[in-house]
Amino acid sequence: MTAFLFSGQGSQFPGMGKNILEANPEFEYIYEKASDILGFDLKKVTFESTEEELARTCNSQPAIMAMSLLCFEAAKKNGIEYGAVAGHSLGEYAAMVASEMLSLEDGFRVIKARATAMDKAGKETDGAMYAVMKISAEEIEKVCAQTEGYVVPVNYNSPVQTVIAGEKAACEKAAAAFAEMKARAVPLKVSAAFHSKLMEGASKEFYEAIKDVKFNQPSVAFYSNVTGEELKDFSDMPSLLAKHMVSPVLFTSELDAMSKAGFDKFIELGPNKVLTGLVKKTLKDAEAKTIEDLLF
Numbered sequence: 001m002t003a004f005l006f007s008g009q010g011s012q013f014p015g016m017g018k019n020i021l022e023a024n025p026e027f028e029y030i031y032e033k034a035s036d037i038l039g040f041d042l043k044k045v046t047f048e049s050t051e052e053e054l055a056r057t058c059n060s061q062p063a064i065m066a067m068s069l070l071c072f073e074a075a076k077k078n079g080i081e082y083g084a085v086a087g088h089s090l091g092e093y094a095a096m097v098a099s100e101m102l103s104l105e106d107g108f109r110v111i112k113a114r115a116t117a118m119d120k121a122g123k124e125t126d127g128a129m130y131a132v133m134k135i136s137a138e139e140i141e142k143v144c145a146q147t148e149g150y151v152v153p154v155n156y157n158s159p160v161q162t163v164i165a166g167e168k169a170a171c172e173k174a175a176a177a178f179a180e181m182k183a184r185a186v187p188l189k190v191s192a193a194f195h196s197k198l199m200e201g202a203s204k205e206f207y208e209a210i211k212d213v214k215f216n217q218p219s220v221a222f223y224s225n226v227t228g229e230e231l232k233d234f235s236d237m238p239s240l241l242a243k244h245m246v247s248p249v250l251f252t253s254e255l256d257a258m259s260k261a262g263f264d265k266f267i268e269l270g271p272n273k274v275l276t277g278l279v280k281k282t283l284k285d286a287e288a289k290t291i292e293d294l295l296f
Contacts, residue, residue, distance in 0.1 A: 006091030007270025099218035113209035127193025228253025
């Protein structure tokens with residue numbers, strides 16, 4: 001069985017999706033509707049911005065979501081069937097639209113509110129994020145607990161990669177400690193310490209902005225970063241998504257749950273191949289590809 005995975009923040013690059021849109025011009029409505037809601041030309045920002053400009057949270061989140069949904073429509077057009085969706089952090093929002101939990105318009109309204117709140121929090125807090133490789137999650141948790149200041153594991157990405165976040169100075173100290181342990185710590189191209197308590201203000205602001213949005217029962221199985229398993233209760237999604245903003249991303253648990261449910265083929269929809277790599281590192285017998293592998 002096939003599951004669709006939707007890319008997260010940090011995977012963006014200028015021009016992403018341009019070749020897919022040129023091959024499938026009927027899907028330009030995604031960018032048009034998004035631009036109407038956002039109040040700026042998302043297509044222009046995605047295709048013509050500098051790397052630095054595109055990396056701004058208020059730009060990267062809707063841009064990645066639009067490209068991911070473009071990939072989704074192209075996948076359906078090419079007859080690719082799927083039985084589950086999941087996303088990495090930001091990617092959960094494209095997954096909600098793909099599973100019909102959110103309409104396209106509400107999806108971009110929600111992501112506009114999220115990006116605005118998180119961009120504001122990034123400017124008000126001095127946070128950072130590092131991807132730590134070649135060391136177990138348990139060891140990373142121990143180092144973070146022993147580091148002066150606030151730094152915690154926030155993305156459990158694969159057995160050999162965990163992302164930490166927190167105060168910039170504390171993250172730098174933890175990264176130095178990992179280097180001494182012969183582990184690799186790479187700073188991420190993000191503007192704040194996502195999925196940490198530094199996002200508490202953004203979480204509250206986000207909830208107030210989306211508390212009246214209509215969320216539907218999804219049409220396929222939906223796997224959650226917060227629970228690390230298939231989500232069954234959709235009765236209060238605004239609260240869950242506010243919690244999502246300050247909670248760890250349990251991506252390895254999600255992949256394990258999907259594998260146990262019989263999903264053995266994973267297709268990444270979005271820029272780059274980050275999630276494809278994480279699947280290959282986590283599920284040795286699974287098949288993982290990006291949509292561009294299948295379309296071009």
